[in-house]
């Protein structure tokens with residue numbers, strides 16, 4: 282993990298140089314027309330600006346990125362991206378606001394843009410395929426404390442998340458569902474996972490009617506981490522993915538709650 286006091290996180294000129302070097306390792310090119318004949322503009326007010334010699338448009342290293350049209354300095358963006366991606370527990374907007382010295386509103390906007398950039402909103406292809414395995418698992422979010430104001434017993438009163446993970450490629454997709462029923466889960470499976478895939482799940486009834494010809498189950502309770510055919514990974518990937526995402530969500534909520542307390 283890069284030190285948090287590295288120059289690109291603390292100094293604006295170093296941050297811009299760092300971003301330019303990683304964005305254009307083979308030389309600057311125009312994000313509007315792709316031309317490589319560009320001129321770095323001089324003068325204090327034009328620091329970091331380029332002009333394209335072909336289309337005459339001006340641009341900076343922020344153009345066409347999540348940082349475009351933002352007044353937050355580049356070094357704060359880089360530090361925020363580093364914190365949001367390198368921290369296993371995730372980071373709330375409130376924590377970013379404190380660490381970066383920017384307003385809560387800016388921190389929220391920034392975190393939202395970074396998360397959006399990391400997502401793949403419309404995956405074009407299905408996961409898995411012949412010779413691949415995809416693990417499916419589900420968990421409940423929210424309303425788990427009996428002391429919570431609107432606590433109601435039972436899974437049907439909690440929001441669910443269904444997660445699909447391909448351990449070979451690292452691809453993961455998560456879906457918020459109102460209630461986890463076989464019908465809901467099967468619809469998610471069949472719109473995201475190729476038919477020839479080996480589906481790996483726990484012994485939940487939800488997956489019994491999934492219809493996948495290759496379906497391996499690993500015991501959820503008990504001590505089975507590897508089933509007789511060597512399918513091992515429910516403990517290490519899809520569950521870990523859900524655990525991390527749940528912790529990230531809890532971290533955000535905890536900070537939101539403490540924020541509210543401070544405000545009172």
Ligand SMILES: [Zn+2]
Pocket residue numbers: 311312313314315316333334335336337338
């Ligand atoms: Zn151009």
